[in-house]
Amino acid sequence: MASQPINLSDAQLDQLQAEFAEQGYVVLRNVIGQADRTGLVEQIRAAIEPLVGPAEFEADVGYPGAPVDRLAPGGKTPRRLLHAYARSAEFKALATHPQVAQVLGRFLAGSVCLSQCHHNCIMTKHPGFSSATLWHQDVRYWSYEHPELISAWFALGQETQQNGALWVIPGTHRLDFATQRLDEHLFLRPELAENQALIQKAEVVELQAGDVLLFHCRLMHAAGRNESETVKLSTVFTYHRQDNRPTAGTRSDRFPSIDMVADRP
Numbered sequence: 407m408a409s410q411p412i413n414l415s416d417a418q419l420d421q422l423q424a425e426f427a428e429q430g431y432v433v434l435r436n437v438i439g440q441a442d443r444t445g446l447v448e449q450i451r452a453a454i455e456p457l458v459g460p461a462e463f464e465a466d467v468g469y470p471g472a473p474v475d476r477l478a479p480g481g482k483t484p485r486r487l488l489h490a491y492a493r494s495a496e497f498k499a500l501a502t503h504p505q506v507a508q509v510l511g512r513f514l515a516g517s518v519c520l521s522q523c524h525h526n527c528i529m530t531k532h533p534g535f536s537s538a539t540l541w542h543q544d545v546r547y548w549s550y551e552h553p554e555l556i557s558a559w560f561a562l563g564q565e566t567q568q569n570g571a572l573w574v575i576p577g578t579h580r581l582d583f584a585t586q587r588l589d590e591h592l593f594l595r596p597e598l599a600e601n602q603a604l605i606q607k608a609e610v611v612e613l614q615a616g617d618v619l620l621f622h623c624r625l626m627h628a629a630g631r632n633e634s635e636t637v638k639l640s641t642v643f644t645y646h647r648q649d650n651r652p653t654a655g656t657r658s659d660r661f662p663s664i665d666m667v668a669d670r671p
């Protein structure tokens with residue numbers, strides 16, 4: 407990456423760690439410089455048209471607002487380009503960004519690995535055919551010894567309520583949710599009074615291009631559709647401590663994890 411990463415001081419790391427422990431998320435501002443972002447966005451645009459897979463389509467997930475199937479209008483709208491880490495040296499450098507590595511090393515208190523099984527994608531939220539994502543915890547379908555993983559959401563452009571930025575419910579990474587509070591796909595049931603009380607505490611996380619949102623895998627989050635005129639591009643990677651192993655034979659164990667420091671290009 408062209409931009410020089412800034413090493414954070416112990417005091418800054420302490421403050422971020424305290425905020426993360428309390429809220430379940432923090433935003434690191436202005437981490438990715440403009441030249442790096444421009445290069446990544448050019449690669450993404452070239453991978454959208456013509457499409458360089460593997461990709462997940464909006465029509466595949468069936469979320470609110472998604473085209474009903476791939477033959478419907480907008481049915482070929484990609485939601486995520488998968489395997490972001492393996493796509494290029496520039497995406498590898500993004501995934502192993504030194505400042506993000508420094509903060510994750512502090513939060514996870516040990517050597518950090520990137521999972522190639524979860525997120526590891528470029529979100530391509532298109533105007534017109536994007537869907538809304540209901541309230542959920544990412545860890546619901548992940549299997550590790552400990553539910554202690556952190557995802558990094560790299561904003562490659564501005565993210566606002568209007569173009570479908572993430573919403574979070576601060577502190578929910580510390581709560582246990584009884585199964586009756588969740589639907590069959592493990593989304594929070596918005597019709598329940600106790601869930602409504604929680605949802606009222608939600609906050610939108612608006613990001614500037616180059617910001618990075620770090621959020622805990624148990625943090626309840628959601629997102630709206632892209633109501634703007636332009637596609638919103640973000641890259642998302644998930645990290646775990648090296649000794650927090652995926653359960654053998656599960657989706658979390660399909661591909662090897664990457665050592666965030668040793669494997670930096």
Ligand SMILES: O=C(O)CCC(=O)C(=O)O
Binds near residue numbers: 531544
């Ligand atoms: O951008 C969105 O629609 C939300 C994505 C999300 O929450 C997820 O992939 O876990």
